Amino acid sequence: MAFTENVAASRFNLVYLALTVLLLQYVPHCASITQTVGQPWPLPQSYKSGTNVQSLDADTFLFRVVGNDCDLLREAIVRYYKIIFRTAADAAPSHEDEVLRFQPKSDPTVLEWDQYNTDESVLGSLDVKVEDKCVDIGYPSLDMDESYALTVTTGSATLVGKSIWGVMRGLETFSQLVYEVGLGAYQVNDTEIQDFPRFAHRGVLLDTSRHYLSLRSILQNLDAMAYNKMNVFHWHIVDEISFPYESRTFPQLNIQGAYQPAYTHTYTQENVRTVIEYARLRGIRVVPEFDTPGHSLSWGKGQPDLLTKCCTKGVFNGHYGPVDPTVNSTYTFLTGLVDELSKVFADHYFHLGGDEVSFGCWESNPNITQFMNKTGMGRNYAKLEEYYMQRLVDIVAKKNMGYIIWQEVIDNGVKVRPDTVVEVWRSGQEAELAKVTNLGYRAILSSCWYLNYISYGSDWMTYYKCDPQRFNGTSQQKELVIGGELCMWGEYVDSTNVISRTWPRGSAVAERLWSAEEVKFPEAAEARMEEQRCRLIGRGLPAEPVSGAGHCRHEYDPDQ
Amino acid sequence: MAFTENVAASRFNLVYLALTVLLLQYVPHCASITQTVGQPWPLPQSYKSGTNVQSLDADTFLFRVVGNDCDLLREAIVRYYKIIFRTAADAAPSHEDEVLRFQPKSDPTVLEWDQYNTDESVLGSLDVKVEDKCVDIGYPSLDMDESYALTVTTGSATLVGKSIWGVMRGLETFSQLVYEVGLGAYQVNDTEIQDFPRFAHRGVLLDTSRHYLSLRSILQNLDAMAYNKMNVFHWHIVDEISFPYESRTFPQLNIQGAYQPAYTHTYTQENVRTVIEYARLRGIRVVPEFDTPGHSLSWGKGQPDLLTKCCTKGVFNGHYGPVDPTVNSTYTFLTGLVDELSKVFADHYFHLGGDEVSFGCWESNPNITQFMNKTGMGRNYAKLEEYYMQRLVDIVAKKNMGYIIWQEVIDNGVKVRPDTVVEVWRSGQEAELAKVTNLGYRAILSSCWYLNYISYGSDWMTYYKCDPQRFNGTSQQKELVIGGELCMWGEYVDSTNVISRTWPRGSAVAERLWSAEEVKFPEAAEARMEEQRCRLIGRGLPAEPVSGAGHCRHEYDPDQ
Secondary structure (H helix, E strand, O other), X not given: OOOXXXXXXXXXXXXXXXXXXXXXXXXXXXXXXXXXOOOOOOOOOEEEEEEEEEEEOOOOOEEEEOXXXXXXXXXXXXXXXXXXXXXXXXXXXXXXXXXXEOOOOOXXXXXXXXXXOOOOEEOOEEEEEEOOOOOOOOOOOOOOOOOEEEEEEOOEEEEEEOOHHHHHHHHHHHHHHOEEEEOOEEEEEEEEEEEOOOOOEEEEEEEOOOOOOOHHHXXXXXXXXXXXXXXXXXXXXXXXXXXXXXXXOOHHHHHHHOOOOHHHOOEOHHHHHHHHHHHHHOOOEEEEEEEEOOOOHHHHHHOOOOEXXXXXXXXXXXXXXEEOOOOHHHHHHHHHHHHHXXXXXXXXXXXXXXXXXXXXXXXHOHHHHHHHHHOOOOOOHHHHHHHHHHHHXXXXXXXXXXXXXXXXXXXXXXXXXXXXXXXEOOOOHHHHHHHHHHOOOEEEEOHHHEOOOOEOOOOHHHHHHOOOOOOOOOHHHHHOEEEEEEEEOOOOOOOOOHHHHHOOHHHHHHHHHHOOOOOOOHHHHHHHHHHHHHHHHHOOOOOOOOOOOOOOOOOOOOOO | OOOOOOOOHHHHHHHHHHHHHHHHOOOOOOOOOOOOOOOOOOOOOEEEEXXXXXXXXXOOOEEEEOOOOOHHHHHHHHHHHHHHOXXXXXXXXXXXXOEEEOOOOOOOOOOOOOOOOOOOEEOOEEEEEEOOOOOOOOOOOOOOOOOEEEEEEOOEEEEEEOXXXXXXXXXXXXXXXXXXXXXXXXXXXXXXXXXXXXXXXXXXXXXXXXXXXXXXXXXXXXXXXXXXXXXXXXXXXOOOOOOOEOOOOOHHHHHHHOOOOHHHOOEOHHHHHHHHHHHHHOOOEEEEEEEEOOOOOOHHHHOOOOEEEEEEOOEEEEEEEEXXXXXXXXXXXXXXXXXXXXXXXXXXXXXXXXXXXXXXXXXXXXXXXXXXXXXXXOOOHHHHHHHHHHHHHXXXXXXXXXXXXXXXXXXXXXXXXXXXXXXXOOOOHHHHHHHHHHOOOEEEEOHHHEOOOOEOOOOHHHHHHOOOOOOOXXXXXXXXXXXXXXXXXXXXXXXXXXXXXXXXXXXXXXXXXXXXXXXXXXXXXXXXXXXXXHHHHHOOOOOOOOOOOOOOOXXXXXXX
16 A cells, blocks of 8 residues: 555545444443553543544554664664564564664465455654664663653654653554554554653562562563553562572572572572663663561571571570661671672662561560660660661662662651652551651652452452542642552462463553543543553453453464 | 382381471471472372382383273373473373383483482382273263272382273372472372262363453363363353354354454364363363353344343333243254254253343333233243243253253242252352252252452462352252352453463362362361462463462473
């Protein structure tokens, strides 16, 4: 099909009508939820969709780099070419000067598809413009610019972003606007989008300690995040029960602390690099959490004397408690570990944990009591926690890194540096958000987004309704809320079900954190949610059903 | 390693001790549930495990057919050879006279495994004896004999079953007794088992209408059933929302009634044959359900005039209700369909549905009122349902088929034939079981096993505790309870999550239905449940975690 510029708009309208009639055939029978066609998730800040329809030809479609260029951009274009034309694409794309042109082999399938109109105009290209310098070695960050503008009109389409990260978000949106109407046949409606995220921090926590997650699962989750414009992978990498991180400085941490055999339950240095680079290519930050002083039982196996010995009547009873904050060896160890981690992980932020520190073991230990008496803390164990966190924070600060902590650190009255980000996770989120921001700290919310707690039915609607800025506070306080995270704790989750359990339920959180505050009615989002689920499935992810019945044009098939 | 017969038992004990010490290394740290090693699920009726340990050599191990022989048996042996030696096996096995001998290629892995003792005795073979005639063309049935005896002692192992089906169950058990102690290194403890199922009907219902399930998912589920000794696949193949069964007699049922595109949401005749044969090889019956007169909305799309037209003030209002029982065309159609199904499906039983028939539409339709007046039914719609079910049952009976119905048919006072099997699914199961068996009908239970209703945590324990014979009734009544079924309705389940959601939670139901009544304490089963989950994962199924933390030696990896 050649591109024809002078076709009358009225003809397009007819085509659109025909298409609408056609699409009604896709609507599932009786009680299933209707699906939208070619509508983006999360909803852009400003989104106008016209009735003009153009087709895209996988053999000839071009992404034209009209602004700054870099490998990050080219990687993204190649990725999105394959995503958009996935039922047609197959051959590896090749670069051709600054115009990227791909020649997938035609598909020899004999399936008979719904008939589609082949009469409409053809959209030949998308002009892609990065305004700022496009740096290949750059990493996404909390203050990256993710805004973009995307226009599709008759005969032309343009994507402009200040930064490469905004252009990545825009490519994702463009890939969602294009819909399949037959095997290898794609269409797009006229569209005008101005878009930017409501919150800068839009995270997904995965817990790789309680159950080990395969590298494949982690990368699949990064794909899903990119498809939902999430931008922080909060990697809760170690915890009480296992230590799957392979430390080069302290190899015994992993050899002794991982599930056995350690070979099969460890993230090697190379694995970690793979995750960080895969995330970077998608504009996703990787924020590792090494939770202390509690939740650290597995650390003690490979690091003798790190943990507090719990006592009964003053005598060690065989159990271990939180990190022992009273001995210098603890800080020597932490300095060594933080030094390694600051080199391994690329993000400015580091999650220091600090949740659920039980004081019982500290209370039972005579050495700790002696230390506290000597330093004037008396029986104030929050002071001891503060002492520990303060020293840990200083170690991290010396590496010029920022940090995030769980809310208990603040709740226990520990003083932290003013640039600390506090993660609110317990119930009573409104009071806590008010309190944390009143103290002048930045906050992220996860209380209402513990997606590991499953329940029967369409629970995504509950997640959709939760808003991080819904609390009593000044506008300055509201601005200190920089985002939120969904948490997928690992008690009942491993590689067998982590993707299906997280997605598309997590898409509800993604839209809440990206789209405008007014976009808050799940009933209005339902048909788009159905399309988003099928989109994830079409891209190879096992995104589970979230409404009572229905289907996708292409169902999940891991063999494909 | 050569087989040595004269090694003293005391030395074996030492080896066993060493093994025990070794196995302690596998136990997950702190709060995870300990796993058993080489213990069967479901628990056999009589199971004695000794402390003697022998190793098995994948290169030389033999299955010796010492009784009757047939392809069904050989298929099973090849299958279980691959399952038992899956980390070593790779090459296709070959038949060698009546002794089957396989030569897998050695594994060149460089992984360093936990050291294991290489000093113990070697078990060279399993003698397999089918006492009855082993018929290749046979199908499993409700009255098949599934009993078997299995003995493993120093230097010899014997499996005896009256029928091929019992031997299949015994092969499954033998495959579970063998455990891996290093790459390609396997061991088995001395064991004595006498086993038979407590209930003859141990089913899994999958719903392929509300969401379509891929053929692959259905076959994976049959694998999981075999690994748990379940023996009935209740295929709830069509329902209100879609009709994925490709009928040759009435092709429009599928073309109009399936999700679109129908090509991708249909079970072809060849697919159905594949499912039935795959199940047969594993001793699993396939009982199809074509639910009428309710739940049949999707049928009406391709079969005009089958459904009742619902009326408002006597005029058709555009909605359709249950099958119209008052017109002859209905029974002509049903006769044709049942004729086809009786040829396509192999099992003696057919599930006729009959649940949740809403009388409202019948009440609204003047033709139905007229028919009821004429036949003296007045306003008794249960009579109309009885009339319909009676005629349907007669059609099925003419084909010499037995049938199962949902409890409402009985609850509504419909009289059915004395050989009917009634499936109890609503709450109040104890009263219902008492009532149904008091009427002299056989019953199967699913009320407490709706596994589609998920909840957070180890809910398998609840399923484990439910007992189908726990109701007030005589021993004759109890004997009329022939088993039960877990149901995985499809509202929130499709190929993305059907296996992980059904297993190993369904293993709880499997043990309840196979093992002795006294085997009923989930706490006692917990460590074995952990091993069973890892066993399913080791065999390639995404069986999800069911305890708060833990790991498997081999984690789930769909790429392997």
